Amino acid sequence: MSKVSKSPWLLHYDASSCNGCDIEVLDCLTPKYDIERFGIINTGDPFQADILLITGGVNSQTESVVKQIYSQMPEPKVVVAVGICACTGGVFKECYNIKGGIDTVIPVDVYVPGCAARPESIIDGVVKALQILDEKQTALRQNGGDS
Amino acid sequence: MWIIPFLIGIPVLLAVIFPFMKNEKSRGYLVYAGAGIVMLTTVLFIVSWITSGTLPWTLYTSTEFVDHLMVAGDIFLMCLIVYMGIKYGRLLPIVLSVAQTILMLYTEFTTEVKEAPHMMVDWFTILMCIIIAFIGGFICIYTVGYMKGYHAHHRDVQDRQPFFFSMLFLFLGAMFGLVLSQSLIWMYFFWEITSVISFLMIGYTRSDEAVNNSFCALWMNLLGGCGFAVAIAWMANVDGTVQLLDVLNVGGEFPLICLALAGLTKSAQLPFSTWLLGAMVAPTPSSALLHSATMVKAGVYLLIRISPAFEGNLTGIIVSSIGGFTFIAASMMAIAQNDGKKVLAFSTISNLGLIVGCAGIGVEETVWAAVFLMIFHSVSKSMLFQSVGATENTLGSRDIEDMHGLIIRVPKLAYIMGIGIAGMYLAPFGMLISKWVALKAFVDSGNFVLVLFIAYGSATTMFYWTKWLAKLLCYHIPRETVKDVTRKDEYVSMFFHAAVMLLLCLFLPLVAIWVVNPIVRELFGNSTDVLSMSVLTTMAIMLVSIFIVPVVMFFISRRSHRELVPIYMNGINEGDNRYFTNSYGGKEHLYLSNWYLRFEFGRRHLRIPSIILASAVLIVGFCIVIGGAI
């Protein structure tokens, strides 16, 4: 059985981040961290992604975008909220335009705290997400078998 | 042979009747009946020829009365041109027409030529007759419906339909005459008729643009006619014969290059391609009939007829170079066009260029390819013109950009157009096999420049067709639904063409054996087949398998279940793939455009240099040949 976790492709979306976490996400691709050794590819396309990596809290402009991108990803899929803003809204939580963390809009599977989140913890979070991804795949297969 | 006068006479008779048919309905029925009779006569003609043993017939050795009629006809045509020239204040056509007519009359009355058959029937003639009768006939049927829609759209244009139909049928008659003629004098007469009809049809709308373009077409074709007349005069005076076959045997290079000039102008090769582009102002049926399926083929027909004489001499090199150059130059200019008919016009010029290039080499292989190309080009180009015309009536525009998602809006027309486009360059269709043979033959003949031309030219050809095809097949929910106003008779004609296209593709080896091989054999005497049967069959099987693949895949892919989601527009898609949210938070309509590369391949950049280059080649060639002849 082919496991999704062998080739997780991720999509990175900046909901309203200050770019701190974004830089750290890109950091993971550099030779120093080299996430491609896990088969991870940073694709820009929701149709081809398995992991949705979101930085920054959701504001009123990005809410619909997050929902739409999430809907365009094929199952099984997981969402990783990177950085404290994406987890809870962070220091911007009380702002008039911020709705809060990503989980106010779509279900989040892994929370990676930090301001900015360190590359190590991002990789850690993604690897955690892989386990959830595999579980979801198994669940999906069983459901598919039932129906 | 009793049937030949009918072949020419019936369309002419109908042409005489049409100006008096003011009632639209009865005129329509007469067109159907007329086209049917023309096709039936042709079938009878072919059957009687085949049952009599498929040997070449030579007919009408002494025809004094008809000769006199033709002299009268020539003079009438000259008077018509002079009248029109004076009316619109154009000098050039008058000069050309008067010069060539006087030359012709002088030749006819002063020189004695030995009596010889005036008409000949062989395989090539038969093929041309089939093209004229069936493609031409169905275009006439299409015209009935089209012209109704055309005048509903263009209310400012005066309704001169009786005249239009009259010209259509007269043209068919003239074309039959042209391809049947063996005597150059007869051929010249029919040749002039087609030039004048083309002139009259381009000027149908009588707008300034139409008048200008029609005179452009006229003087260019008359220049070719001049070449024709000079060739006849030379042949009559020097060799004492005006037989087309004798041009090959005893003609020498001077009459050859004069006839080649006639062929080049008629088939709109550079530097004379301007007239065919201008001709696109005419209503679509005339473009389909005259400027793609039949009249321009007259030029090609003449060149193929005399092609055995081209082998290995300067005239051949000039003709093939101009053909090859036209192939690539026109296909490059086609990239920058967004008007459907303009693209078709350029592609016609370009494809004719390939045919002319093949004819200019003048060996069996190239002529084989040329005839093949001619068959496929006639069918698919006529189909494309008709579908673009019908689309224009339906959408009110023939801009390719407006055909975005035609497959959803007017599926039937989109399928027809798609088959036509695929027929022009894709693998399952015969154009490709002809290209294969042509490339091989160019290499064999050692013509380096032509090899380069065909290599680059097929790349550019591919580009402009593909982007059009992609535009048609784009899935896009239309902003407003359009009503398909295409009439039944138009569809009858287009479906006929589509069916012929597919059948030609399926029965390609048979076409090769039964039609193309005999033609080549007749032109070159006894010869071996260009492609062996086994090669052809393997190719056909391969091609058909490609044709079947998408169909099979359709059924396979239909079984899979899938969930439809909106297309990716950075998550700001507003629901149905037509709108996205702009930076002000408003709804913005999505608009996709093709690439036209105007700054690189635009007509403005390429037209003048290519005309200059082609003219230079032609003029230098003429100088050398005349120098050699004198």
Add this chain to the structure above:
Amino acid sequence: MMNVVFVIAYLVLAPFIGGLLDGVDRIISARMQRRKGPGLLQPFYDLGKLFSKEMIAVNNVQLLLNLSYLVILMIAGSMLFAGADLLMVLFILSTADMFLIMAASSDSSPYANMGASREMLQMMAYEPLTLLVAVGFYLTTGSFHVGDIIREPVSAVAWMPGLLVGFMFTTAIKFRKSPFDLSTSHHAHQEMVKGITTEMSGTTLAIMNIAEYYEMVLLFGIFFLFFVNSTWWSWIVAFVICGVIFFLETLWDNVSARVKWKTLLYSCWSVTLVAGGVNILILMLVK
């Protein structure tokens, strides 16, 4: 008999060879960038995953067109390995590509359409040279048939070095290698999201990838033709040189940046004219 074996071998093995080459390519690229890179079998994991994903699509015809792309490529490749006509193979190859373009532009997606337009442009850029390569083989060996070409006493490359260089230059387009990866790239980062593959997901994308593997093997088959002759050891030499060519393409991929379309078109056409054209001219004069 031999032909049948070759064709079956191609049909069965090509995806595996292509996948392995892709894996090697990713490792070499990673090493060139001083990274570790993924495992050798990564492309197969990717394919497995893609097939296991939920089927989502933007329309109903994309899968059909992609399947047609795959099958027609397989036909083209089979013809090559059956020793059939090289020119016909190339024609069918471009027909196959046409289906890919149709698949990309079958929905009005801005990114996919942009990719499709660029793909057409790329075809226009490489098409002249591929035709000239076929002509070169014809002039060198007197036949378009692959079966005849491999039986020549001297390798074709002796007569057509210019065409080989030109072909190496333009196949970068076919391999989707930088600097010519305009329409889509096998790398993750792409300026227009994912170019022609933007709207492809799961199975549809997997089919497209498999087709690309078939195409890759087909192209190496043509490279092979340059070196192979009637001797047995020429096959080994050809294998080795194909490996070298593969390495060079990867190297070029890593040391060059993506170019604009104009540079792509003009450079390919110039190389075609200079390397290919001159080579053909010499062949015509000498042979």
